[in-house]
Amino acid sequence: MSVPSHADVIVLHRRPGPSLRPGDLVPECRLLRPGPGEVVVRNIVTSVDPYQLRMLRGSSEVTPVAIGEPIPANSVGIVVRSEDPGVPVGAAAISDPRGARGPAARQAPAGSGQRVHRP
Secondary structure (H helix, E strand, O other): OOOOOEEEEEEEOOOOOOOOOOOOEEEEEEEOOOOOOEEEEEEEEEOOOOHHHHHHHOOOOOOOOOOOOEOOOOEEEEEEEEOOOOOOOOOEEEOOOOOOEOOOOEEEEOOOOOEEEOO
16 A cells, blocks of 8 residues: 555635635645654545534634634544554554545544554
8 A cells, every 4th residue: 555645634714604615625735744653544434524514613612623724523544654663554543533634644643542453
């Protein structure tokens, strides 16, 4: 399995109104360079849930997403590069909601809530 050097990330460009409009969310391409204790995960499935719109609008009921930050989403994927000796390539990973990223890859720090399962 090839290791991507970049990941497509969906970020909040501006706060939406009652519904999302073109331009509220924008894709960005970010370089993936895992540091010590970090892994790169190729996402297989990403969940999109209704509560996310409240986070984008800045509701007081949930922690708002900052402008320019990735959209939180839960994902399941496979570790394709590891700089953590305790996490092997090929391990299944279930993310914390650190941001919606495309199927290319995602960088997740160890100890961030990411659960990694050995194959």
